[in-house]
Amino acid sequence: MLIWVFRAIFVVVLLAVLFANVSSPKISGAEDQINFWAVFYCALGMTVFVLLLDIFTPKKKISALAGVFFGLLVGMLISVALAPAVDMITESYGIELIDEAVRAIKWILGICICFLVISIVIRTKDDVRFVVPYVEFAKQTKGARPLVLDTSAIIDGRVADLCESKLFDAPVVVPRFVLSELQLIADSADKLKRTRGRRGLDILNEMQSNSVIDVEIDDTVIPEVEEVKGVDQKLMMFTKSRDGRLATTDYNLTKVAQVREVDVVNINDLASLLKTVALPGETMEVKIIKAGEEAEQGIGYLADGTMVVVEGARDKIGRELAISITSSLQTSAGKMIFGKFEKFVARKDSSK
16 A cells, blocks of 8 residues: 555656646747657656556565665665766767756656665565665564464464463464455355354454454565465465464474474464373263274263273263273374273262
């Protein structure tokens, strides 16, 4: 949005300078119209050239006003250096122009150069280091590194609670392609997917309205990100370009990100680390919900969703059991506890 405002200001200023010069009696009132048409065609040609060059080159987000002032300074210096070139061209080709026409062409040349330099600085400030006192456009992250969310982390919802608790004291970034994927899921013909997508949009909306969480919807078009296909690949490239950390609940994406040397935070891993440690030999109570895959196994779940596999409990579905823990397994996909049946849990009489 800001770059288009800047382009509009450029066009207005250029038209004002052009009108002020061509309306001069020495140019418009001269018998020989070569001065008028020289100024007009020079302004038109340079304007079209710099606008096309600016619009059709890769775009980046404006994030530092200092880039505008630095580009303006460099543009003015280049304009002063190229101003004699106008006199050289008119003398070399024998073009007889009055001083007012030459001055107008120099003004237009200076405006176009300043605009082009500012545009280049804005687009490349993160890729080029300018060794200038007090003005350094180096790609670096100030403060906490941003947390880039994928679709699964948004739909999961736990990341919102973690950010609100200030466990992640960092800005939360949602790329535009993740938001587009979330919208596609919300518009899906499948009822389950549609529900998940709408839940994700609601959670994202709540995060934006929460004053504690700093959420940014990043619409930046990054060439290296746009070149790859697939949301997962785009996420990893985007996270690298923002020097951030990728937050997800996707087990496979976590492993691929680790291989690609992208910092990743798996919400399931974090939740597993915060769970109570189940040590072998301890006892716990669990209700058997269904039969297990192996013979004599029963399956139950704790309040936090942890699966409990109980040996000798296949025929005790629906019963509360006291079990002895034999082992536990913790992975990125979740946590499992293995135990064996000890005794039934006595039920309290609710009538008393």
